[in-house]
Every structure is written in C-alpha cells, then in structure tokens.
Amino acid sequence: MTTHSALGYLKRLVFIVAMLTLGGSPVWAAPKGAPWGEKYFPNVELVNQDGKTVRFYDDMIKDKVVAINFIYTHCGDTCPTETASLRQVYKLLADRMGKDIFFYSISIDPEHDTPKVLKEYAERFKIGSGSGWSFLTGPKADTTLLRKKLGLFRDGIEANKLGEHNTSFLVGNESTGQWIKRSPFDEPKVLAWLLGRSLSHAKADQKAELAGYAQAQKIPRISKGEDLFRSRCDSCHSLGAADGLGPGLQGVTQRRDRAWLARWLKMPDRMLEEKDPVATELFNRYRKLSMPNLRLTDAEIEALINYMEAYVQTN
Ligand code: HEC
Numbered sequence: 001m002t003t004h005s006a007l008g009y010l011k012r013l014v015f016i017v018a019m020l021t022l023g024g025s026p027v028w029a030a031p032k033g034a035p036w037g038e039k040y041f042p043n044v045e046l047v048n049q050d051g052k053t054v055r056f057y058d059d060m061i062k063d064k065v066v067a068i069n070f071i072y073t074h075c076g077d078t079c080p081t082e083t084a085s086l087r088q089v090y091k092l093l094a095d096r097m098g099k100d101i102f103f104y105s106i107s108i109d110p111e112h113d114t115p116k117v118l119k120e121y122a123e124r125f126k127i128g129s130g131s132g133w134s135f136l137t138g139p140k141a142d143t144t145l146l147r148k149k150l151g152l153f154r155d156g157i158e159a160n161k162l163g164e165h166n167t168s169f170l171v172g173n174e175s176t177g178q179w180i181k182r183s184p185f186d187e188p189k190v191l192a193w194l195l196g197r198s199l200s201h202a203k204a205d206q207k208a209e210l211a212g213y214a215q216a217q218k219i220p221r222i223s224k225g226e227d228l229f230r231s232r233c234d235s236c237h238s239l240g241a242a243d244g245l246g247p248g249l250q251g252v253t254q255r256r257d258r259a260w261l262a263r264w265l266k267m268p269d270r271m272l273e274e275k276d277p278v279a280t281e282l283f284n285r286y287r288k289l290s291m292p293n294l295r296l297t298d299a300e301i302e303a304l305i306n307y308m309e310a311y312v313q314t315n
Contacts, residue, residue, distance in 0.1 A: 040149065041057045041061065041149060042142070042145055042146060043055045043056055044145065046106065046137065046143075048135065049118040049134065049135045050115065050129050054136070056146060061172075062174055062175075064102050065200050066104060067103045068104045068152075069152075069169035070152060070169075071105045071107060071108070072108050072109035072112065072113060073107065073113050073118065074112060077292040078167050082167055082184040082185075083105065084125065084235035085184040085235045086103065086169070087235060087245070088235050089188045089191045089192050089195070090131075092188060092189065092192035093192050093196050096196060098130065098131060101200075103132065103134070104134055104136060106138070106146065107135070108140075115137065118135035124245075150170050150179075151170070152181075168181050169182060169184055171195055171199060182194070188235075223307060224303045225307025225310075226307050228304050228307070229308070237249050238250075246291060247282065253305060253308050258305065264291075265304060265305070266293075268293055269292075269293045
C-alpha cells in the first residue's frame with residue numbers, strides 16, 4: 001500500500017467510525033469533498049495587518065488547526081476582553097503558533113479597520129506580525145458570508161448594532177473536518193488543550209485524550225474573588241509586579257484608595273471620559289489600551305477588592 005492510499009484508507013476508516021458513533025451525521029471527520037471541505041468554505045481574499053492578501057481557504061485554513069473570531073477594533077468592552085482571553089491561549093501554545101496552529105481575528109468593520117488600524121490594535125495587545133495570529137479585513141459582503149458559513153452570524157440586531165456581534169469563536173481542523181464553537185472566556189488551558197492536542201491528534205488514544213481534558217478542566221476550589229480574578233482579570237493583569245497587557249497589580253490596594261478602586265472597577269470607561277488623572281496617566285502608559293468595563297456588580301467588586309487585598313497580605 002502506498003502512503004497515499006494508506007492515508008486515504010485511514011481517512012475513510014475515521015469517517016466510518018465517526019458515522020457510526022454519531023448516528024450518521026459526519027460532524028467529526030470529513031474526508032475531502034465532504035460537507036466541510038474546500039467546496040464549503042469560500043476562498044475569499046482578505047488583507048492582513050501587514051497589507052498582505054491571503055485567501056481564506058487556501059492560505060488560512062487548509063491543512064491547519066485554527067481559531068477564528070470576528071472583532072472590530074473600536075468595540076468598547078467585549079472585543080478587548082475577548083482578544084485578551086484568546087491571548088492567554090496563544091501564549092500557552094507559543095511554540096506551535098504559526099507552525100501548525102493559527103489564530104485569525106477578522107474585522108467586521110472594514111471601513112474603520114484598515115490594515116494599519118489592525119496593526120496598531122495587535123501591537124496594543126503585544127501580538128507581533130509573523131506570530132501565527134493575524135488580524136484581517138476584507139469587503140463586508142465577504143466577511144458576512146464567512147460569518148454565516150462559520151455559524152457565527154447573528155441575525156436581526158446584527159444589521160444596525162455592531163456592539164451586539166457574536167463573541168463566540170470557532171476552533172477547528174480543516175483536514176479532519178472537526179469544528180467546534182467555543183467562548184473565548186472558557187478556561188484558557190482547556191482551549192489550549194483543545195487546539196494543541198485534541199484537534200491536532202484526532203486519531204490519538206481517546207482515553208488518554210479524555211483524561212487530559214479532565215485534567216485541563218480541573219480547577220481547585222477557590223474563593224469567589226479569586227474565581228472572578230482568574231476568569232475576568234487574569235488575561236490582562238498579574239497580581240505581582242510584572243506587567244501583562246495592563247499594570248501588575250502588586251500592592252494596588254495600598255496604592256489606591258478603596259473608593260477609587262471600586263469606582264474604577266465599576267466604570268473605567270466613565271473615569272477615562274471624565275479625565276480622572278490616574279486613569280489618564282495609566283491609559284497613556286499602557287499603549288492606549290483601556291481597561292474594559294466588565295459590567296461587574298457591587299458584590300463582585302467587593303469580592304475582587306477583598307481578594308486583591310488578602311493576596312497582598314499573604315504574599
Ligand atoms: C483587556 C484587558 C484588561 C482586563 C480584562 C482587565 N484590565 Fe484592569 N487594566 C487594564 C489596563 C490596560 C489598565 C491600565 C490602563 C487604563 O487606565 O485603562 C488597567 C488598569 C487597572 C487598574 C489600575 C491599576 C493601578 O495601578 O491603579 C486596576 C486596579 C485594574 N485594572 C484591575 C482590574 C481587575 C480587578 C480586573 C478584572 C475584574 C481587570 N482589571 C480586568 C486592562 C485590563
């Protein structure tokens with residue numbers, strides 16, 4: 001048997017197994033020419049942050065493991081939070097990025113998001129060119145078609161309100177035809193596992209894979225404040241001295257008074273608008289990346305501040 005036909009045989013076998021386990025719907029493995037092959041995905045041209053033109057199917061997804069989301073750069077709160085969360089996954093996968101794993105953030109606002117604007121946006125998040133994570137733009141009709149094909153288009157509100165765009169994203173492996181919709185706010189280790197292991201080795205021992213998944217999902221019992229910090233703040237801040245996308249928060253509860261902190265966590269956008277001197281100085285220092293309004297409740301803010309305070313005392 002030649003390598004080529006062995007591969008073909010394997011693909012057919014995988015397909016049959018998938019058909020059997022899924023009761024006939026081939027969502028797990030699609031051989032070439034099946035629903036999620038090159039005929040399904042539009043090969044539209046997009047331009048990346050370096051001004052290079054790439055084709056969606058041929059250059060971006062073919063034979064790759066990918067994560068794809070849709071953004072626009074002047075999006076108030078959700079996009080920065082989304083990008084910062086994905087960046088944690090990207091950091092966990094650093095040695096694979098740009099080799100077999102690729103991230104794509106595609107703008108849904110081509111008029112505003114020129115390649116230059118996208119490049120600045122990427123730089124604000126410290127994502128360099130050639131890192132395996134591209135920021136792309138293209139004609140609205142094409143990106144809308146892509147969103148529909150990828151199941152990331154939400155009707156109705158969509159048309160008039162950019163802010164309501166769908167924040168889920170897709171991870172997938174084009175060659176196995178396996179595509180999964182996830183939230184960027186899922187535990188980064190789980191997402192990294194999904195991209196780096198599960199999707200990359202579709203044929204690996206399933207038992208080991210499941211054990212890995214359980215391991216990645218295991219989160220020790222933690223306080224409400226810590227839980228909130230890990231899920232909402234960790235992507236941009238450490239509690240040590242080191243900067244992430246935002247300032248290291250070591251000693252912050254001593255540096256700022258409690259009322260300022262509480263107000264900041266509740267409405268950072270408002271405080272920047274009001275030109276609060278501390279907020280303005282920080283904003284300029286952190287590459288004009290603003291802290292998103294995370295719509296926290298007073299109880300959540302209280303829990304977070306208590307957690308940060310206790311952290312300072314015990315470390
Ligand atoms: C998308 C990234 C991002 C997320 C998520 C985020 N922040 Fe920030 N944060 C920033 C940036 C950037 C700054 C500094 C620039 C500014 O003023 O907006 C900042 C500033 C701060 C400051 C002021 C630091 C100082 O020295 O006074 C505090 C406190 C803070 N953030 C706490 C939090 C907490 C708590 C959370 C989670 C509930 C959080 N941040 C989530 C990006 C983020």
